[in-house]
Amino acid sequence: MxxxxxxxxxxxxxxxxxxxxxxxxxxxxxxxxxxxxxxxxxxxxxxxxxxxxxxxxxxxxxxxxxxxxxxxxxxxxxxxxxxxxxxxxxxPTKEAALIEGSKDYAKSFMRNHGIPTAASETFSDVEIAKAYIAQKGAPIVVKADGLAAGKGVVVAQTVEEAIDAVENMLVGNQFGQAGSLVVIEDFLEGKEFSLMAFVNGSNVFPLVPARDHKRVYDNDQGPNTGGMGAFAPIPDLEQTVIDDAISRILKPAAAGLVEEGRSFTGVLYAGLIETADGPKVIEFNARFGDPETQVILPLLENDLLQVMQDVTAGDDPKLSWKDAYATGTVIAASGYPGSYEKQLPIPDLTQLPTDVYCIHAGTENNAGKLVSNGGRVLFIGSVHHNRADAVKSVKKGLEIFKDDPNFHYRTDIGFGE
Structure with missing residues (x-):
């Protein structure tokens, strides 16, 4: 084919x-x-x-x-x-993909279908939004309603930081039309994880959970990005929590979309947080997560084309997974997630160890030379039977970027989890 x-x-x-x-x-x-x-x-x-x-x-x-x-x-x-x-x-169709395209819609959808998530309000008026923040206090989360390449979320530790975020979005037009509405939601305490599933209507076929790291610097410091690395599976995530998320989040979401005339076919992504009250939704996406896909697909034993055909036909793809661990780190252009240069020369990738794989995110060939063409440039990953070996391989792979001022990356993805 x-x-x-x-x-x-x-x-x-x-x-x-x-x-x-x-x-x-x-x-x-x-x-x-x-x-x-x-x-x-x-x-x-x-x-x-x-x-x-x-x-x-x-x-x-x-x-x-x-x-x-x-x-x-x-x-x-x-x-x-x-x-x-x-x-x-x-x-998914554009109607079904709205679950990602509008955070305001996603929140009302979850309320209507009893899907656990943080309490929230949506605002278009900056003064009313600021009054709400002052009343609620911090920490608090401010989100642009529309698509913002993974950067439209501010987890504010102070009221001042939250007010700045609201002003940047509603007055400063930081994210254009995507920020003309803001969703302000309660801060949830817990460990985040990503749970995706192949979906067709109310049929849900879950994938292995992964953990993505959104913050730009080690120890989850600095601003949010589109993702600086990921690993799968998650050693400290209990199967009971995964089962709970499937039964109380993924399946009701798929059924709810059918009920609303937005039947979903494709990959439904739930960004979740494990709280004391069970898993809750941070966000839904209407496609594979990035960079989680870079560690999940290498663990999938099935033929992806056959999976696509089975899911679309309403059949169980009978997903099968390697008994292994995958981890990987994003190489980003200096300055990302703020302003950064493009056309940066990329080191010789043939020098990478043989037990790592390299996924290109923002690269292009320019007159026969590989150069950067985005903020997140490459992903260095490895699959091993145990976590320590996978992490060690990635760490060795990162060495060719160590002294290159054009790029930066986290050094703690997959450690201490």
């Missing part, structure tokens, strides 16, 4: 790498792809939201299946358009 993956990030490189191992895949394309995907797929210069061009390409090349990776094309209705043309596509 011919398969097209829409997207250009680390998540999509991981999807491409997994699909490349399928015996069913004869030709693989990525639109637009990146510098790392070019080794496995033919990269085609089509933007992720150029719906007509994507459909034209899929028809012209007789693509059998298309996998939509990022949230932006999902919310732009790429899946709807492919379905209207009777093209096989894996991902």
């Amino acid at each position: 011919k398969v097209l993956v829409i997207g250009s990030g680390g998540r999509e490189h991981s999807i491409v790498a997994k699909l490349a191992s399928s015996m069913q895949v004869t030709e693989l394309y990525a639109a637009p792809g990146n510098g790392g995907m070019a080794d496995l797929a033919t990269c085609v210069p089509i933007d992720v939201t150029a719906v007509d061009d994507l459909i034209h390409f899929a028809k012209e090349e007789q693509i059998d299946w298309t996998f939509v990776g990022p949230e932006i094309p999902l919310l732009a209705g790429v899946v709807n358009a492919f379905q209207q043309e009777n093209l096989n596509v894996f991902g």
Whole structure:
């Protein structure tokens, strides 16, 4: 079969790498792809939201299946358009993807369907929002309503910090239209984890949980990012907590979307926190998490293309997992998540140890040389039967970036968990 993956990030490189191992895949394309995907797929210069061009390409090349990776094309209705043309596509419609596209909608959805989450209020007026913060106190969480590339969340430790965040979003237009509404919610104490599932309607097939690290610096310090590293499975997460999250969060969410006429097919992501009252939802996403995908797919034993076909047909894909541990760290451009330069030369990746894998997130080929093209540039990962060996391998892989002032990374992903 011919398969097209829409997207250009680390998540999509991981999807491409997994699909490349399928015996069913004869030709693989990525639109637009990146510098790392070019080794496995033919990269085609089509933007992720150029719906007509994507459909034209899929028809012209007789693509059998298309996998939509990022949230932006999902919310732009790429899946709807492919379905209207009777093209096989894996991902939710824009109506179903609203569970990620609007935090205000997600919160009201959870309230309506009894899904555990932090208490919250939504504001468009800065003065009313500031009065609410003053009344509630800190710590408190301020979120831009729309898509903000993983950076629209401020976990404020002080009232002043929360007020600054609200002013930046509602007055300073920090996130544009995405921040024209803000959701302010109670701070929840506990350990975070990500639980994803392949979903079709009310059918839910959970994946191995992973833990993502959002803060930019070691020991979870500094501002939130799109994710600085991840590992799976999670040694200190009890199976009872996972089962609770599946029965009280994932299954009711899938059933609720069907009930609301937004039936979901694709990957539903629940960003969760393990509290004293059980797991609660921090956020829903309508696609694979990034960078969690980079550690989960290497543990999946199934053929991903077959999984897509089974799930879409309403069949149980019978997911099977390696008895192993995967961990990995993101290499980011200096300055990220603030302003950063692009076109930075990337060290010689052939120097990486043989027991690590390298996923490209923000790279491109420029006149035959690999350079950066984003804030999160690469992901260095490793799979081993035990955690210590996996962490050790990644640590060795990070050494080629150690003295490079163009890049920075965390040094504690996978430790002490």
